[in-house]
Amino acid sequence: MSEPYPHLAKKVASYLDKTDAQRIDYIRSPRWLSYPGADDAIRRLENLLTEPLKHRMPNLLIIGDTNNGKTMLVKRFCNQHKPQENPGGDASIIPVLYMQAPPVPDENRFYNTILELLFAPYKSADRPDKKQFQVIKLLKAVGLKMLIIDEIHHILAGVMTKQRAFLNVIKYLGNELQIPIVGVGTQDAFRAIQTDLQLSNRFDRVILPRWSNDDEFLNLLCTFEMAIPLKNPSNFADEPAVVDLIYSMSEGYLGEVSRIMVAASIYAIESSSEKIDKKMLGKIGWVNPSNRRKEPRS
Ligand SMILES: Nc1ncnc2c1ncn2[C@@H]1O[C@H](COP(=O)(O)OP(=O)(O)OP(=O)(O)O)[C@@H](O)[C@H]1O
Ligand SMILES: [Mg+2]
Structure with a gap:
């Protein structure tokens, strides 16, 4: 029988049996990804x-x-x-x-x-x-x-x-x-x-160094995908516009990529879309790191 969730690591796929709240807890907890x-x-x-x-x-x-x-x-x-x-x-x-x-x-x-x-x-x-x-x-x-x-x-x-x-x-x-x-x-x-x-x-x-928007960055996103229990694949390799958007939102900092992936994955669970796409990335209330440092306009 073929794997039902080939986009996920095996241990991660087992989290799909848990409640949404448990999955969200897991997504928010720190994880080590190799790169x-x-x-x-x-x-x-x-x-x-x-x-x-x-x-x-x-x-x-x-x-x-x-x-x-x-x-x-x-x-x-x-x-x-x-x-x-x-x-x-x-x-x-x-x-x-x-x-x-x-x-x-x-x-x-x-x-x-x-x-x-x-x-x-x-x-x-x-x-x-x-x-x-x-x-x-x-x-x-x-x-x-x-x-x-x-x-x-x-x-x-x-x-x-x-x-x-x-x-x-x-x-x-x-x-x-x-x-x-x-x-x-x-x-x-x-x-x-x-x-x-x-x-x-x-x-x-x-x-x-800060990440460039290249194949290594795409691999990084795929590693995140494997490690986060969402039911549907986000297929980053076939979605260059999504990759570009995550890159510009993160400005190439790993910590920012991690936060975006966590916020987007929680949104994906709560909205039942169960995948990360361009439209929803616009809805997670993200402010780019360099804009965070700017004074709010009164
Ligand atoms: N290997 C990794 N796998 C998954 N996430 C990671 C990894 N390394 C870093 N991160 C994410 O990036 C965030 C920032 O990482 P870290 O605190 O190591 O950065 P730093 O370079 O030490 O930053 P600073 O210079 O501000 O101390 C972490 O909180 C984590 O979310
Ligand atoms: Mg540090």
Whole structure:
């Protein structure tokens, strides 16, 4: 017998038996979809994690526009390398530590963030060098193999002297721990690291650019289609006008594509059309990202 819903992944098709409310809940919950840029970045992270220990460990910068999947991909990688209990040892094993950089280039807050993630007691008033010592000792004890610093542009912002200071912090941590450091952020982070020749030589780059309206974008929409339980196929491959419209509504940002697909799919269920088409995309009350930033007219 042929598959009744060839436009859906098997597990997703099973949701068609559920109530509309359950389907909508499922559609609204976060999901991971693979696409070539993310697969490539995760492969690079895997390679870095198994890099043999050496005096100068390579680092990686994951650079991209905002709302385009950077955080989601490093968090997925962390999920694949979760901390492990270590019954015989003093501390759990933490192969990969993910942190968000503090919003300002403040070394003290940077160490506080790490100490809090490790549930380590610390004195807020301690000097940064003392905290740095504590951080290095703890990160060695948990067997850290990779530190991921998201929003790294925050700590590389500001005046040149502050930038330099933080670049030295990163360099020192990497050298002491002999681990790769992965920075995640915007082009500003890339520019800041370029100012330090020694560091820029040691940072490889992965770029997650804004999407173009090309075959990869069409594939992305087809991946969304497979993952969202609607009864009828939207056949994006045969509907270039729908693809063009979703592209212009999203302005090429993955997070926007995801929101459009969710809103349109809910509309498709509530209106019983059970597919995404051009007409209904005009009815979901969408405002393009660049228009959202404009002041409302009085
Ligand atoms: N692999 C993926 N599969 C499905 N949806 C995704 C994926 N990656 C990102 N998204 C969607 O895009 C949204 C934005 O992703 P994310 O928060 O990772 O972006 P970001 O690049 O870190 O943005 P920012 O620079 O603002 O921090 C997510 O909330 C999710 O809806
Ligand atoms: Mg992010």
